[in-house]
Amino acid sequence: KQEVTQIPAALSVPEGENLVLNCSFTDSAIYNLQWFRQDPGKGLTSLLLIQSSQREQTSGRLNASLDKSSGRSTLYIAASQPGDSATYLCAVRVGGYQKVTFGTGTKLQVIP
């Protein structure tokens, strides 16, 4: 059974700081890994999708890396802004199945 863990559960940083969010998973036979952002009371917004054959993906100030052998992914946010405040979730799809397993998220607060 795939288990996904995100550490830390909450993070508070001053505006402008670079930061790293962590995601670890127990089954390395993944098909892909996706990072999402969720604002309070809202749905999930896709940030980055990394296929199992890829090592990283970049979009603007965001960079996500994937290390299947160690069962880890990181989301790097450069020059954080107050608008980045949200909960960040990673989700892992195991090859051959459609079920996606989510972590419990990291709640980020960027202080102006």
Added chain:
Amino acid sequence: DTGVSQNPRHKITKRGQNVTFRCDPISEHNRLYWYRQTLGQGPEFLTYFQNEAQLEKSRLLSDRFSAERPKGSFSTLEIQRTEQGDSAMYLCASSSPPGGEAGELFFGEGSRLTVL
């Protein structure tokens, strides 16, 4: 807007009543998913459709829950005889088949259920 659409956004009901949620996926997506999310937790998988066929169901989907996607387009999730433990956000997502942007999930805004 061609994103995933969910209705209603918020439903308040009394225990024992039936409720139904609707999801309209992105039009070219043939895969549709339902998830449930409670406060402070990540979404939990409920069920998955490819076109009109329901191919996976979680053990979380008790006998009181039923989902349909009759024409392979929109989907409904019905909860019968609601219980207070059913209070949650119900999220719908769709994705393109392999060969497209393989397996990327796109979520709607969710339908929040409150059972009194």
